[in-house]
Amino acid sequence: MAKNNMPLEAFAVVPTPEQMTTQAQSAMENYFGWLQNTMAMFPWSNTNLPTILLNNATQNVTAVYEFVQKLSQAKNFEEVVKIQTRFMEAQMNSFNDQAKILGEIYTKAAQNAMKSPF
Numbered sequence: 001m002a003k004n005n006m007p008l009e010a011f012a013v014v015p016t017p018e019q020m021t022t023q024a025q026s027a028m029e030n031y032f033g034w035l036q037n038t039m040a041m042f043p044w045s046n047t048n049l050p051t052i053l054l055n056n057a058t059q060n061v062t063a064v065y066e067f068v069q070k071l072s073q074a075k076n077f078e079e080v081v082k083i084q085t086r087f088m089e090a091q092m093n094s095f096n097d098q099a100k101i102l103g104e105i106y107t108k109a110a111q112n113a114m115k116s117p118f
Contacts, residue, residue, distance in 0.1 A: 028061055028062075032054070032057070032061075035054060035057055039053060039054060049105060052101060052102070052105070059094060060091075060094070063087070063090065067084075067087040070087075
């Protein structure tokens with residue numbers, strides 16, 4: 001059988017869970033900063049739409065981050081299924097709420113656009 005000559009130091013580059021958490025938090029902060037700057041450049045920046053979209057994005061990414069954290073702590077397959085089921089239910093409820101709010105904004109904008117300028 002061939003002998004593995006690869007030193008154990010090669011495995012030292014694998015980040016620890018703490019490092020991965022710090023990297024994920026940093027990436028989220030960078031993403032939200034970029035998203036906020038990008039939203040400010042669009043013509044609707046003088047409305048509350050960018051704030052709503054940023055809040056929705058924050059809520060969604062935070063939920064996924066928390067889901068992954070909980071999933072990584074699951075001790076067995078049954079816990080994985082429970083965590084995933086709760087996450088999916090919460091995300092569907094969140095999606096419905098977000099779609100309702102965006103639909104109301106769209107309807108209001110459409111009604112304002114259709115008003116007669118006279």
